[in-house]
Every structure is written in C-alpha cells, then in structure tokens.
Amino acid sequence: MSAYVPAMTFHPQPQPGTPTPWAFPAPTRGRLANGLTVLHCDRPGQQLVAVEVLLDAPLAAEPAGLDGVAGILARAFTAGTDTLTAEEYAGELERAGATLDAHADHLGIRLALEVPASRLERGLNLLADALRAPALPADEIERLVANRLDEIVHEQANPARRAAKALYAELFDAADRLSRPRGGTAETVKPIDRAAVRAFYTAHVRPATATAVVVGDLTGVDLPALLEATLGGWTGESAEPSVPAPVTADDTARVIIVDRPGSVQTQLLIGRIGPDRHDPAWPAQTLGTYCLGGTLTSRLDRVLREEKGYTYGVRSFAQPLRSAADGSGRALLAISGSVDTASTAPALADTWTILRTLAAEGLTDGEREEAVQFLVGVAPLKYETAGSVAGTLADQVEQQLPDDFQAEVYRQLAELDTAAATAAVVGGFQPDRLVTVLVGDAAVIADPVKELGIGEVSVVSS
Incomplete structure (x- = not known):
C-alpha cells in the first residue's frame, strides 16, 4: 500500500514572538489659565478619545437633610445648557458620536466623555457648556428625583444592595457620610429641588479645584490650545480643595441579619476597614486578597463552590473609601457572595476555617505565582482602551496618588514574595475583627449562626 499523501499543504504553526515591555502609561501634566488641572496621555491608534473631569464636590459636602443632591446634579449635567434644551443637547452628542456620563461618589463628581478623535473639539465644547452653564431645568430635576426615588425602592429589594447598606451603617458612625447610601434615602431625596441643585453647583463646581484627564490618539492635535478654546471658557471663583476627613470604623466582630422571611438564599457581606492605596502594604494586600477570593481557583471558591456546592461564587476585594495624601484614608476589605438558606451557617463556618487556616499555614508559592501571572499579565489587555x-x-487624582502609582503597583506585584502577600491578607481579614451582614430568612438562619460564635447576632427588619 502506498504512503498517504495529504491533499493539503500544512503551513508551520505560528510561534509567539518576544513580549514587548509594558508599563502603565505616564501622563503629562499641565494647567489652563482658568486654573483647571490637566493630565493627558497620547495613545496612538486610540481613535476614541476619553475625557474625564473630576469635580471637587464630595458627598460629605452635601447639606444636612439633602443626601443625594450631588447625584442629582451629576445626572442633570446632560439635561441641557443655557443655549440647548435637554433634547437638543442629547441630539448634539449623538451627532458628534459622543457619550457623556456622570456620577457622584464620596470623593466627588465625575463626568466621562468619549468622542471620536476627529470630533474631539465638538465633544469638548459640549462638555465645556455642560460644566459652564448647565440649565438645571426644574422639570428635569423633578424627573431625576422621581427616578431616584424609584431606584431606592428597587435597591431595597436587591439583597446585595441591602447588605451593603447595612454593612456601611454598622461600620461607620451615623454622622459620617460613609454610613449612608451614596444616592441618598427617600427622606433626603424627596426635598431636592432646582434651588438645592443650583446651590450645590454654585458652591462646588469650579475649574480651580477640578481636573481633566484626556487619553487617546492626539496626533496632530495642539491639545493645550484646544483645551483653552473649550474647557478654558469655563470660569469660577478660586478656592482651596476640600480635605477628606479621616476614616474611622467599629469593626468589633458581630453579625447583623436583615430579615427577609421566606428567602431561599442568604446574601453574605463580611467586612472591615484596612489599608488603602497610600499604605505601602497595598500591593501585597491586592495580591493576597486575590489569592483568597479573586477568582474561581481562589481558596474561598475552591471550598465553598467546588467542594461544598454552597454557592455559585464568593469574592474577596478591597475597595478604597476616602483617601488622602496624608495616609488617613482607608479601604473596605470584604467577602461577598450568596448561598442557599440551609447552607448559611455551614458556609460561614467554612469561611472562618479558611481564614484561620490561612493565618496558620500561609499562602503557597503556587497561589502567589498564579495571582501574579494574572494581575500583571492581564494589565496590557485591561488598559487597551x-x-x-x-x-x-x-x-x-481623586485619591491624591502620584502619577506613577499604578505603574509602581505592577512593578511591586511582580516582585512580592509569598510571605508578604500572606502577611497582608492575614492582617486584613482577621476572623475576630469582621462584621458579618446576612440578608435572609432570620427564622431559619439565626440560631445556627449564633452557635458559630463569630460575634453577637442581631436581627433587623428589611
């Protein structure tokens, strides 16, 4: 029998080339005549330019009884200007191929514009008009308030949002804005009107305390001149930037059950405060937290999902809160997930066992290596846009960090050893310093949870 001769010609399989060195882009700083600070990065090939404007309008500055006014103002920036109605403004954005979003958080209000590089000037003019002279029409403010009130009802029905609300209220003093929902409550949102929104705008929105970040393909663009001709037309009084208050919290171990009778699942949110990005331990904490619960192969998921089948997934994370350059800021360290009602106490017991075992035995070199390969290796893809x-x-900028902060974090992640990652995650997730919030059926889960001895148990209505 003659040898088989393939009918097709097979070409050699392509081989990977030498990896190109990568580092997080370094921005160039500048300042406009009106006091607006500018950071920009030229990214050749990125034809969709991103512009973010940070306004020094923190939630802590909201007037008493008007929690949520910052969020209403943020949404109202796209509700027209002194020359365009809300509908006309939306139409101009669409014709420019641009999108403009805004939101308010504890450190301030952020506006995010994305626009094709070929229409950058047009997009910047629309952004400048929104900042310079927002119409803030009474009917639009009423609509936004009504929308927010509807959202609050849905948030109360969402177990994850309800758990977060309860945890923040437990950790932080009632006088601290961190203890209350970012978007306000029904009681504080209802009184918000055009006058309140206008007053907050006048008091806090000015270029002297704002920063604009511009990233994209800036080939052939005289960016300083373009920004002066657009955002440079926004004026306002000079002022000193706000100073965030130190973050303090009561992380005495305890359990709060938000009762939802008949619930077939329990939402878990377990947390305390720890170091934020100003702390030298942040890179090690990032690495250790990822090993604990950052992926499907992490310790929490391996046990609670793969071995026991309690959940579809549990994650651990560190979320910066209020940050300040003097190091007074803190981050929320938390474990979040959901389990079926009957598995609530067993899942908590296994979680505490995982944390205690981690403290006794530490992370493995394999866990550390896998985490580094992902966190550092995925960065070029993560920052592709x-x-x-x-x-x-x-x-x-918001967290008052140096411009090379992110690049330095990736450098340190690649060099950190297993012992450093272990020390950080063990120090952060101390089993006897965790506040546990459970949103579920208290009649079923309360007694088994009390038997675990992980803190005093209290039940509140949903």
Whole structure:
C-alpha cells in the first residue's frame, strides 16, 4: 500500500514572538489659565478619545437633610445648557458620536466623555457648556428625583444592595457620610429641588479645584490650545480643595441579619476597614486578597463552590473609601457572595476555617505565582482602551496618588514574595475583627449562626 499523501499543504504553526515591555502609561501634566488641572496621555491608534473631569464636590459636602443632591446634579449635567434644551443637547452628542456620563461618589463628581478623535473639539465644547452653564431645568430635576426615588425602592429589594447598606451603617458612625447610601434615602431625596441643585453647583463646581484627564490618539492635535478654546471658557471663583476627613470604623466582630422571611438564599457581606492605596502594604494586600477570593481557583471558591456546592461564587476585594495624601484614608476589605438558606451557617463556618487556616499555614508559592501571572499579565489587555487608562488616572487624582502609582503597583506585584502577600491578607481579614451582614430568612438562619460564635447576632427588619 502506498504512503498517504495529504491533499493539503500544512503551513508551520505560528510561534509567539518576544513580549514587548509594558508599563502603565505616564501622563503629562499641565494647567489652563482658568486654573483647571490637566493630565493627558497620547495613545496612538486610540481613535476614541476619553475625557474625564473630576469635580471637587464630595458627598460629605452635601447639606444636612439633602443626601443625594450631588447625584442629582451629576445626572442633570446632560439635561441641557443655557443655549440647548435637554433634547437638543442629547441630539448634539449623538451627532458628534459622543457619550457623556456622570456620577457622584464620596470623593466627588465625575463626568466621562468619549468622542471620536476627529470630533474631539465638538465633544469638548459640549462638555465645556455642560460644566459652564448647565440649565438645571426644574422639570428635569423633578424627573431625576422621581427616578431616584424609584431606584431606592428597587435597591431595597436587591439583597446585595441591602447588605451593603447595612454593612456601611454598622461600620461607620451615623454622622459620617460613609454610613449612608451614596444616592441618598427617600427622606433626603424627596426635598431636592432646582434651588438645592443650583446651590450645590454654585458652591462646588469650579475649574480651580477640578481636573481633566484626556487619553487617546492626539496626533496632530495642539491639545493645550484646544483645551483653552473649550474647557478654558469655563470660569469660577478660586478656592482651596476640600480635605477628606479621616476614616474611622467599629469593626468589633458581630453579625447583623436583615430579615427577609421566606428567602431561599442568604446574601453574605463580611467586612472591615484596612489599608488603602497610600499604605505601602497595598500591593501585597491586592495580591493576597486575590489569592483568597479573586477568582474561581481562589481558596474561598475552591471550598465553598467546588467542594461544598454552597454557592455559585464568593469574592474577596478591597475597595478604597476616602483617601488622602496624608495616609488617613482607608479601604473596605470584604467577602461577598450568596448561598442557599440551609447552607448559611455551614458556609460561614467554612469561611472562618479558611481564614484561620490561612493565618496558620500561609499562602503557597503556587497561589502567589498564579495571582501574579494574572494581575500583571492581564494589565496590557485591561488598559487597551483609552477609557480604561483615563479612568485609572482619574482614580489616582481623586485619591491624591502620584502619577506613577499604578505603574509602581505592577512593578511591586511582580516582585512580592509569598510571605508578604500572606502577611497582608492575614492582617486584613482577621476572623475576630469582621462584621458579618446576612440578608435572609432570620427564622431559619439565626440560631445556627449564633452557635458559630463569630460575634453577637442581631436581627433587623428589611
């Protein structure tokens, strides 16, 4: 029998080339004549330019009894200007191929514009008009308030949002804005009207305390001149930037059950406060937290999902709260997930066992290596778009971090050893310093949870 001769010609399989060195982009700083600070990164090939404007309008500055006014103002920036109605403004954005979003958080209000590079000037003019002279029409404010009130009803029905609300209220003093929902409650949102929104705008929105971040393909663009001709037309009084208050919290171990009779699942949120990005331990904490619960192969998921089948997934994370350059900021360290009602106490017992075992035995070199390969290896893909780079640069500005912060974090992640990651995660997730919130059927879960001895148990209505 003659040898088989293939009918097709097979070409050699392509081989990977030498990896190109990568580092998080370094921005260039500047300042406009009106006092607006500017950071920009030229990213050749990124034809969708991202612009983020950070306004020094923190939630802590909201007037007493008007929690949520910052959020209403943020949404109202796209509700027209002194020359355009809300519908006309939306139409102009669409014709420019642009999107403009805004939101309010504890450190301030952020506006995010994305626009094709070929229409950058047009997009910047629309952004400048929104900042310079928002119409803030009474009917639009009423609509936004009504929408927010509807959202609050839905948030109360969402177990994850309800758990977060309860945890923040437990950790922080009632006088601290951190203890209350970012978007306000029904009681504080209902009184918000055009006058309140206008007053908050007048008091806090000015270029002297704001920063603009511009990222994208800026080839052939005289950016300083373009920004002066657009955002440079926004004026306002000079002022000193706000100073965030130190973050303090009561993380005495305890359990709060938010009762939802008949619930077939229990939402878990377990947390305390720990170091934020100003702390030298942040890179090690990032690495250790990822090993604990950052992926499907992490310790929490391996036990609670793969071995026991309690859940579809449990995650651990560190979320910066209020940050300040003097190091007084803190981050929320938390474990979040949901389990079926009958498995609530067993899942909590296994979680505490995982944490205690971690403290006794530490992470393995394999866990550390896998985490580094992902956290560092995925970074070039994570920051492939102009929007992702702009968002991270804006985070750095908001949290008063140096411009090379993110690049330095990746460098340290690659060099950290297993012992450092272990020390950070063990120090952060101390089993006897965790506040546990459970949103579920108290009649079923309360007694088994009390028997675990992980803190005093109290039940509140949903």
